[in-house]
Amino acid sequence: MTNKEIVLKAMNELFHEKDSEAIARYWHEDYKQHNPGMTDGHEGLKNLLPALDANFKWQPGIIVEQGDIVITHSLVNGWGPVPVIVADIFRLQGGKIAEHWDVVQEEVPASKSASGHAMTSF
Template sequence: MGNKEIVLRAMNELFHEKDSEAVERYWHENYQQHNPSMINGHEGLRNLLPFLDADFKWQPGVIVEENNIVITHSLVHGWGPVPVVVVDIFRLEDGKIAEHWDVVQEEVPADKSANGNAMTSFL
């Protein structure tokens, strides 16, 4: 299984299936988190689950894999009151997610953007 497949499975099993045991399967024991609102380690991931909306949905569009780095550009529903567009950067080590960075912004629908383009691309 490639790094991209590991990330996709990890995100699906933890955030869509709400399987807290996915943390041990897919995240490195020394997991480092760079989102300033989250703590390092497995505990931070487990702490998120109770706060996610029941209809939480992470929908990746563009996915880039280069060596041990996977980058996803996604539309996320249920992270907050409005949909957000997220760029997630994952570094994998020993077949597990070892580090994570993200950039998050509120989605602006295409019909309200200056250029008429959607913020996401689902290839």
Template sequence: MTNKEIVLKAMDEFFHQRDNSAIERYWQEDYQQHNPSMINGHEGLKNILGILDKNFSWRPGIIVEQGDTVITHSLVHGWGPSPVIVVDIFRLEDGKIAEHWDVVQEAVPADKTASGNPMTSF
């Protein structure tokens, strides 16, 4: 499985199927989290499912893989009160996610952007 496939499978099983056992399969035990509101390790991930909106969805559009790094540009519903655009950066090690960074921005409909272009690729 490629690193891109691992990330997509991990995110689907954990966030969409809400399978806590995905943490053990796809994330390193000493996983490093760079989002300032989340803690490192498996415990931080376990905490997310308990507070996540029941209608949460993560829909990646652009996906880039280079070496041990996978970057996704996604539309996310249920992370907050309105949809957000998220750029996630994952570093993998030995077939598991070892590190994560993200940038989150409120989604703006195309008809409300200065360019008239959508914020996503789909």
């Protein structure tokens, strides 16, 4: 499985299927989280699941893989009160997600953007 495939499976199984066992399968035991609102390790991910909106949806568009780095540009619903656009950066080690960074901004519909373009690639 490629690093991109690992990330896609991990995110789907944890956040869409709500399978907390996916954490042990896909996240490194020394997982480092760089989002300032989240903690390191498996426990931080386990604690996140019950706090998510029941209709949480992570919809990746552009995905880039280079070596041990995978970057996804996604539309996320249910992270907060409004849809957000997220650029997630994952570093994998030994076939598991070892580190994560993200950049999050509220979605602006194409009809309200200066260019008239959507913020997503789909």
